[in-house]
Amino acid sequence: MRELRIVKALEAVEREKRLDPLVEKVAGVVDAVLQPRALRDLLHGVPAGHPLHPVMVLVPTGAWISAALLDLMPGQERPARTLVGAGVLAVAPSALAGFADWSATHEQQKRTGLVHSAANLVGTALYGASYLQRLRGRQTSAKVLSFAGLGAVGLGGFIGGHLAYRQAVGANHAEDVPHLVSPGWHEVTRLDALPEGELTGLDLDGQPLVALRRGDEVEVLSSVCSHLSGPLSEGELVTDAGKPGEACVSCPWHDSVFSMRTGEVVHGPATSPQPRFDTRVVDGTVEVRLPDAG
Known part of the structure; x- marks a missing residue:
């Protein structure tokens, strides 16, 4: 038709x-x-x-x-x-x-x-x-x-x-991420390759990630902004966005703000949270796992 x-x-x-x-x-x-x-x-x-x-x-x-x-x-x-x-x-x-x-x-x-x-x-x-x-x-x-x-x-x-x-206005542009990442733990980088306290872009099987290292802990989110697919790894690290003690990432396109710890929306225009990865460090290598992946 x-x-x-x-x-x-x-x-x-x-x-x-x-x-x-x-x-x-x-x-x-x-x-x-x-x-x-x-x-x-x-x-x-x-x-x-x-x-x-x-x-x-x-x-x-x-x-x-x-x-x-x-x-x-x-x-x-x-x-x-x-x-x-x-x-x-x-x-x-x-x-x-x-x-x-x-x-x-x-x-x-x-x-x-x-x-x-x-x-x-x-x-x-x-x-x-x-x-x-x-x-x-x-x-x-x-x-x-x-x-x-x-x-x-x-x-x-x-x-x-x-x-x-x-035109997908209002849709969750990160909804497909769990369907594009395979289950289980994946090596993504060495811990000493991540700068302290800075946003870093990573890649997992073609899926862009944004990581933040704080000491021996690493927080990782999907880098595809849920609002309109902006690259969060190119955004700004925000520490005073209404979440005391939490580091947040601000999207470079439309200024949505997400908690790096939980992925939840701190400020719009985004309304859907970012996919958040579990992380661990094994022998100096950072590994990530996305809950409910696949």
Whole structure:
């Protein structure tokens, strides 16, 4: 079965560099508004362990779909109006979460995301106009505006699916690491080859690792950032990222921060932890093992 034409259109959007000046302006506004890192982490969904935006969009979308069903039934003007208004109010927190995620993506994803947000903005404006018409008692035009808004929001949802699944925004980009590493212990380097207190890149059967030596102990994570595959071995060692006494690694691409000891997310935009390797030193050789590998 052939792909729909809209898919080819979205691929063209990904390559459309003329969108970049607008992308930069919007990104500047988002960065200025979402200054506190704790707020960004919350909007990214770090406490939830996955992006928050896809969950939050259920509220306005669900309200508007329910309103559409009521609009097809006689005598349901008041509950339909309530649902339309509730959906409009629920857009703001959902949009904030979406823009927080969008601001920490690659340029191709930003271009697509800009069109996604534009479609949703049009849909929200149509629903806002519909709500005003309902207050004025103009039910026919209100319903027309609502169904037009539902179409725009549906288009935005389709583009959101392209972002999430075709462009892998929000996916765990380190999920496949346990399936690519064989079980058991593996020699990776000599202990004396690792500099003290510095991040070092290693390789295990083609899988990049990042290691930190502290005395005779070595902490090792997958170097493929779970957010968008950034190389953690090229990142920075962070010691004051909200985990007292723990060394953390900061991704060089979008500044996600992970604990070197546990692999857990300290700061987003990443929401999935890094695969963490068990380590041991045998006769001066560092060996690693990934739990549940294979």
